[in-house]
Amino acid sequence: MERQSLFAKVMLHLAALLLAAVILTPILWLFVMSISPAADLSAKPLNWWPSAVDLSRYVTLLSRVENSAGAAVTSSLANSLIVAGMATLAAIVVAVPAGWAVSRTPSVGWSLNAVIATYMLPPVALAVPLYMGLARLGMLNSVFSLALVYLTILAPFTTWLMKSGFDGIPKEIEAAAMIDGANLWQTLRIVTLPLALPTIATAVLFAFLLAWDEFFYALLFTSDLRAKTLTVAIADIAGGRVSDYGMIATAGVIAALPPMLLGLLMQRALISGLTSGGVKG
């Protein structure tokens, strides 16, 4: 490799510092807002560093006092977990057999292409009939309906991930198990699925993050604490007449912590998922 001159080295480190600042400043500012006393946030000139650490907003938002902002956040936190959990589970249950079938039977591959093409559909193209249909069935404002609707987003993606995962597991291993007398179910359970576990983990992670992030359908199909998710609760708090901006920031931190921690901890799985389509072609 080339030897770097001192000047190039200094420039490189300056550029890296700049990139780190660009990435971190908004995130740190969100956190600082959430722990700054309200007076600091409305001061002119603005207090960039909190004069005291104020954790009271976290206490308020994570309490369960009825009809408070806390009740809205805690119940929507639970709803988000339930909806994302159910939708992820359902997406994996339909994606694993379908992904395997497409991977091992190329003649049905076109059907997966059709499923993936639905990614182009803007949610607004499905929203009106889904709303009218759910309204007629009396199923609006329900975590089950929302999880079901989320399958429109999660299922194509997880199936595609599972298909590329199964593509990486040689058919010959399955054939060998079959020759040794295992039937199809045994082969899949003992040989294929354990080898596919890393892909399944990646698919679970992506599905959960996508569901956690979803806003449009949740905004349309939920109306109160029984089903509102965290993204809608945050939009409510931000759109309402709050005098303390720190409260909005605190709700944001609460919603952002789970996916950001997952992102940092599961970095490898995420990047392999992000690039599996792109890099391998």
Next chain:
Amino acid sequence: MSSSWLTTRAWLLMLPLLAVMVGVIGWPLAETVRLSFTDAKLVGTGGDYVGLANYSKMLTGSAFQKTLWATLWFALASVAIEMVVGVLAALLLNEKFYGRTILRALMILPWALPTVVNATLWRLIYNPEYGAMNAALTQIGLIDAYRSWLGEPGSAMWAIILADVWKNFPLVTLIALAALQAVPRDTIAASLVDGAGPFRRFRYVTLPHLAGPLMVALVLRTIEAFKVFDIIWIMTRGGPANTTRTLSILVYQEGFSFQRAGSGASLALIVTLMVSLLALAYGGLLRKTAGRMD
């Protein structure tokens, strides 16, 4: 095993997926098509056949053209900036420097931040009275008086684009970085021996490896940007003076705010058609890139 049994077995295994797809995508889409030819309201029964009236009303309406331009503006600007900044950041992260591992790990954070939180965060940053943007720019001396970044037609769209770029350029970086790490070291060494400078090395050695993955990222990001709803809804709801109203916002207003399900559906299908054409054009480009770069 006969091949017809294998095919049947494959269809059986796909049955749950296909049932779900037909139920939550196929049926609503068909229903959207039907509604688009009626004057149905969102609530209440009925809806008479009106032919192409909804389509002509939507396409000739003054809102449509303005909204289309706003959507194109948002999609082109945000995706172009994301690609350029994303690749530059990837080239940087591919070099050796202290703290590289940590910085690479941090790139996942904006991507993992939920879109709604990102939009809310930037709305706070742009706040006309207490926002960090005003405070920072005034303290540096770049502006004299506080401005309403999201409240002025001249700056609102750019403010949203900045927020979108910040969240999404790391995705391009992660994809490009993975591709850069796949460039064989021998090829780089050979180009050095042959005396290629940094720019020619980038053009002839690095870029061919980046082109495929970047095209995929470009396609996905453009389609996402064309469908954009969340970030704009949270930050401006399409205002001020409809300058940031994109097609998805317009469909929402027509179908849900004004409860005109019929014309909302026709507009939604027009948007779907545009995204499909975009994807087809990109598909051709993708094949061409793959052919030329190999």
